[in-house]
Amino acid sequence: xxxxxxxxxxxxxxxxxxxxxxxxxxxxxEEHLLLALLDAEGTKASFVLRALGATDRRASLExxxxxxxxxxxxxxxxxxxxxxxxxxxxxxxxxxxxxxxxGALAADREGGSRRFGRPSFSREAASVLERTLRICLxxxxxxxxxEHLLLALxxxxxxxxxxxxxxxxxxxxxxRTLGQGASAx
Numbered sequence: 001x002x003x004x005x006x007x008x009x010x011x012x013x014x015x016x017x018x019x020x021x022x023x024x025x026x027x028x029x030e031e032h033l034l035l036a037l038l039d040a041e042g043t044k045a046s047f048v049l050r051a052l053g054a055t056d057r058r059a060s061l062e063x064x065x066x067x068x069x070x071x072x073x074x075x076x077x078x079x080x081x082x083x084x085x086x087x088x089x090x091x092x093x094x095x096x097x098x099x100x101x102x103g104a105l106a107a108d109r110e111g112g113s114r115r116f117g118r119p120s121f122s123r124e125a126a127s128v129l130e131r132t133l134r135i136c137l138x139x140x141x142x143x144x145x146x147e148h149l150l151l152a153l154x155x156x157x158x159x160x161x162x163x164x165x166x167x168x169x170x171x172x173x174x175x176r177t178l179g180q181g182a183s184a185x
Contacts, residue, residue, distance in 0.1 A: 004133070008043035009146045012036045013129070020119040027122040030153060030160040031065050037150055044147035048177045052169050061163060068159040070097075072105035075159045128152045150174055 005013065015036035020028040038058055040046045049055055068075065071093055074082075079089045096105055121129070131152035136144045153160050154171040164170070 004136070004142075004144045006143050006145045008040060008045075009132075009144050009149060012040055012043075012045070012146045012149055015039055016125075017118055025119055028119050028125050029122045030124050030128055030156070030158065031069070033125060033128060033149060034065070034153055034160050034164070035062070037146060037153075040146055044145055044178065045150040046146075048147060048150060048174050049169070051177050051180075052167075052173055054164075054167060054169055057167055061167060064163045064166065065159065068163070069106050070103055073159060075162045077162065124156070124158060128156055131155060147174070147178055 002010070002013075012033065013036070016028050016032040019032045019035055023032075025032070037045050038049060038055065038061070046055075054061065071079070071089060074089060082089055093105055097103070128149065129152075132144050132148040135151050135155070136142075136148045139148075141148075151171060151174055154164055154169060154174055155161070
């Protein structure tokens with residue numbers, strides 16, 4: 001499938017792997033894919049992210065992703081559901097971090113001891129990559145671009161889609177902006 005990726009989409013995936021490696025993460029996650037998309041320049045996804053204001057709000061996006069990582073990857077919807085059962089997630093996180101240190105609930109803790117090789121893709125990140133192909137084919141396009149990666153991130157339920165939606169970056173908004181870019185070209 002990687003051979004169907006445009007040069008820009010390949011660069012995003014390679015940068016996501018590099019971000020994971022530099023962060024000593026054992027896996028490449030959806031968050032790494034999003035951060036790599038935010039770093040991209042001169043591509044359809046970079047146009048969309050800039051048009052929707054994501055590049056100006058990068059610090060806020062990163063902070064929300066970091067907060068979710070600290071919570072062990074729980075989304076706000078997960079936290080609300082647990083709160084409905086009487087479980088106070090922020091209190092649990094605070095107690096665990098008090099006993100075991102900051103980030104103790106972070107989903108990827110074994111990465112600190114990695115020495116060799118490149119990180120593998122998490123199940124969720126691999127699912128995003130698979131979804132890019134389905135989105136590309138559904139749009140009757142032949143080459144998978146980084147815009148398909150962005151669409152896939154917004155289409156898959158979870159923390160990344162939730163954080164993007166909180167910033168006005170939804171599947172519909174991305175499609176609308178892509179359509180405006182095509183009509184302007």
